[in-house]
Amino acid sequence: MTRLALDAMGSDLGPAATVAGAAAVSLRDDAPHLTLVGDAALIQAELARNAHAADRIRVVHAPAVVPMDASPREALDARPDASVLVAARLVANGEADVLVSAGNTGAVTLACARTFARLPGVARAALGAVVPTELRRGERRDPFSLLLDAGLTLDPTADDLVAFALMGAAYAERISKNPRPSVALLSNGAEPGKGPPAVVEAHARLAAHPTLHFIGNVEGMDIPRGTADVVVTGGFVGNIVLKMLEGVSDTVMRTARAAGERRWRYAAGLWLLSPAIRRVRQVTDWQQYGGVPILGFDRLCIKAHGRSTARAISNALKVATITARTDLVGGMRAALEARG
Amino acid sequence: MTRLALDAMGSDLGPAATVAGAAAVSLRDDAPHLTLVGDAALIQAELARNAHAADRIRVVHAPAVVPMDASPREALDARPDASVLVAARLVANGEADVLVSAGNTGAVTLACARTFARLPGVARAALGAVVPTELRRGERRDPFSLLLDAGLTLDPTADDLVAFALMGAAYAERISKNPRPSVALLSNGAEPGKGPPAVVEAHARLAAHPTLHFIGNVEGMDIPRGTADVVVTGGFVGNIVLKMLEGVSDTVMRTARAAGERRWRYAAGLWLLSPAIRRVRQVTDWQQYGGVPILGFDRLCIKAHGRSTARAISNALKVATITARTDLVGGMRAALEARG
Numbered sequence: 001m002t003r004l005a006l007d008a009m010g011s012d013l014g015p016a017a018t019v020a021g022a023a024a025v026s027l028r029d030d031a032p033h034l035t036l037v038g039d040a041a042l043i044q045a046e047l048a049r050n051a052h053a054a055d056r057i058r059v060v061h062a063p064a065v066v067p068m069d070a071s072p073r074e075a076l077d078a079r080p081d082a083s084v085l086v087a088a089r090l091v092a093n094g095e096a097d098v099l100v101s102a103g104n105t106g107a108v109t110l111a112c113a114r115t116f117a118r119l120p121g122v123a124r125a126a127l128g129a130v131v132p133t134e135l136r137r138g139e140r141r142d143p144f145s146l147l148l149d150a151g152l153t154l155d156p157t158a159d160d161l162v163a164f165a166l167m168g169a170a171y172a173e174r175i176s177k178n179p180r181p182s183v184a185l186l187s188n189g190a191e192p193g194k195g196p197p198a199v200v201e202a203h204a205r206l207a208a209h210p211t212l213h214f215i216g217n218v219e220g221m222d223i224p225r226g227t228a229d230v231v232v233t234g235g236f237v238g239n240i241v242l243k244m245l246e247g248v249s250d251t252v253m254r255t256a257r258a259a260g261e262r263r264w265r266y267a268a269g270l271w272l273l274s275p276a277i278r279r280v281r282q283v284t285d286w287q288q289y290g291g292v293p294i295l296g297f298d299r300l301c302i303k304a305h306g307r308s309t310a311r312a313i314s315n316a317l318k319v320a321t322i323t324a325r326t327d328l329v330g331g332m333r334a335a336l337e338a339r340g
Numbered sequence: 341m342t343r344l345a346l347d348a349m350g351s352d353l354g355p356a357a358t359v360a361g362a363a364a365v366s367l368r369d370d371a372p373h374l375t376l377v378g379d380a381a382l383i384q385a386e387l388a389r390n391a392h393a394a395d396r397i398r399v400v401h402a403p404a405v406v407p408m409d410a411s412p413r414e415a416l417d418a419r420p421d422a423s424v425l426v427a428a429r430l431v432a433n434g435e436a437d438v439l440v441s442a443g444n445t446g447a448v449t450l451a452c453a454r455t456f457a458r459l460p461g462v463a464r465a466a467l468g469a470v471v472p473t474e475l476r477r478g479e480r481r482d483p484f485s486l487l488l489d490a491g492l493t494l495d496p497t498a499d500d501l502v503a504f505a506l507m508g509a510a511y512a513e514r515i516s517k518n519p520r521p522s523v524a525l526l527s528n529g530a531e532p533g534k535g536p537p538a539v540v541e542a543h544a545r546l547a548a549h550p551t552l553h554f555i556g557n558v559e560g561m562d563i564p565r566g567t568a569d570v571v572v573t574g575g576f577v578g579n580i581v582l583k584m585l586e587g588v589s590d591t592v593m594r595t596a597r598a599a600g601e602r603r604w605r606y607a608a609g610l611w612l613l614s615p616a617i618r619r620v621r622q623v624t625d626w627q628q629y630g631g632v633p634i635l636g637f638d639r640l641c642i643k644a645h646g647r648s649t650a651r652a653i654s655n656a657l658k659v660a661t662i663t664a665r666t667d668l669v670g671g672m673r674a675a676l677e678a679r680g
Contacts, residue, residue: 134591188579220580221587239528240560247561251474269612
């Protein structure tokens with residue numbers, strides 16, 4: 001049975017959201033076993049409020065919490081019994097298969113770095129992110145691609161980019177049921193010589209990989225289009241790209257609302273389009289995906305959004321279950337070794 | 341009188357577009373003097389087809405053309421009499437004030453680098469680009485901000501970023517009639533310590549500049565919002581950001597069209613919204629802006645889009661006229677010297 005360790009204190013909404021999400025998952029037919037880590041009294045109180053399968057849930061007490069706005073290093077140094085560290089240790093010890101947390105991204109990543117081992121040949125970790133796309137992919141016809149790194153490794157070397165590509169492909173294969181995901185480097189031109197030296201060198205090495213479905217460089221316009229299933233870039237660019245996509249969506253929504261308030265004609269037009277707009281919003285709703293992977297370690301961590309509701313936590317736990325059941329770590333290890 | 345040198349061979353559409361654009365500008369009340377550089381016979385033939393003010397146009401023959409897809413270095417080495425080089429020399433010699441070209445960006449930039457001198461303390465050049473924004477700015481209420489570098493200097497140092505910020509502010513001040521444009525560095529967080537070392541160092545130095553209106557770091561979501569009048573970043577990030585914005589707009593248009601073809605309800609909604617959609621498309625239409633500046637030299641160059649029509653060329657010539665009449669070079673020099 002798959003076993004997940006959930007940092008129950010890690011969301012802005014606290015145990016009310018994390019425990020409710022876990023309780024809902026525990027009632028599913030193929031539910032994993034869930035260890036909820038945090039303030040035991042608070043967790044028990046929330047469990048009492050939510051229908052759940054008691055035989056699939058255990059509670060492990062951890063007295064300390066990392067504040068969302070803390071400096072990760074200082075916060076973890078001062079709190080060896082913080083819920084995220086205790087949960088990570090359960091995974092490292094083999095008592096659970098995957099760590100799930102909606103805590104401060106820096107603190108969660110640092111907890112992984114201090115508790116797990118790195119995969120062979122991986123120097124730095126990457127955070128995956130989900131980008132809504134026009135094209136669909138895989139058996140589930142998913143309207144999104146995976147972009148990594150989303151902000152952990154600002155200035156990656158060619159080695160880092162190669163590792164991100166291989167780990168990202170292994171993840172996409174499992175999550176989108178896509179047997180041969182296409183992988184691309186993000187650059188300022190399609191030609192192999194385009195981009196800074198690390199991108200050019202990574203291009204040459206990925207092109208020589210025996211099994212990876214590497215399609216070369218993609219450019220900025222390929223991100224919303226969805227030309228590649230996995231888009232590889234550094235954390236500085238990845239962070240800017242992702243926040244810009246959020247910003248464009250916010251700007252379009254605000255502009256549309258203002259137009260509707262100004263003229264009846266526009267209000268009527270927006271009303272007619274509302275089912276389509278709702279569908280687009282569903283596709284671009286991060287709560288739908290629930291969580292994204294922190295890749296680079298010999299243990300898995302699914303990072304849920306800091307503002308996760310119960311629904312987002314449920315979805316993050318489902319993603320974590322899939323990664324455990326499909327042996328993502330084994331898949332990443334094999335791809336990294338085939339690099340030669 | 342302002343004098344512009346136009347590379348008449350530089351557009352994908354050739355002299356038919358460039359000469360028609362120049363002819364239209366020559367008829368305006370406050371028209372600049374225009375030197376059209378290229379194949380004299382072709383240019384004369386096009387002039388004969390378009391109403392123009394003959395006393396404001398002269399033709400300078402240049403027999404060679406740089407192909408749009410050529411390697412800039414090889415193309416210019418092999419063609420010392422290419423139209424873009426001949427036109428740049430007219431500007432360097434003081435026979436014209438500004439170079440305007442719709443040619444291959446790399447070749448135009450290299451022609452500037454080989455013909456003009458760099459401004460004191462500027463090591464590398466930047467290409468400005470215009471980004472449509474939700475907020476408006478300046479006396480003209482312009483719905484766009486300036487982003488630089490758009491692709492010339494992939495991996496800038498802190499020195500480069502500081503120079504880009506000062507030159508960009510001088511440009512925005514003149515083009516948007518914005519007496520004190522706000523300038524920001526693009527980074528992965530608002531805090532001064534966020535970003536790779538070059539961004540962090542540039543932040544400290546820009547914050548200490550005596551006259552610049554530096555507002556700190558902006559993030560990806562601030563680009564479509566338009567939080568800053570001038571957004572400073574490296575050419576790798578700038579290229580990806582700009583192409584992604586184009587891509588998002590294409591994806592939205594394609595998705596809307598497909599929805600309209602599928603359901604009458606959506607077709608009706610889109611029809612009702614069409615005046616607003618048309619207005620947004622006008623704002624995001626590059627032909628409207630005509631040209632963007634190549635900054636870093638003691639002479640000016642306005643680069644028009646490779647697919648420029650006559651209208652785009654006219655607008656590029658108008659932008660070039662403004663930069664000459666408002667002494668952009670003097671303004672940039674003063675800002676660079678105040679850096680200390």
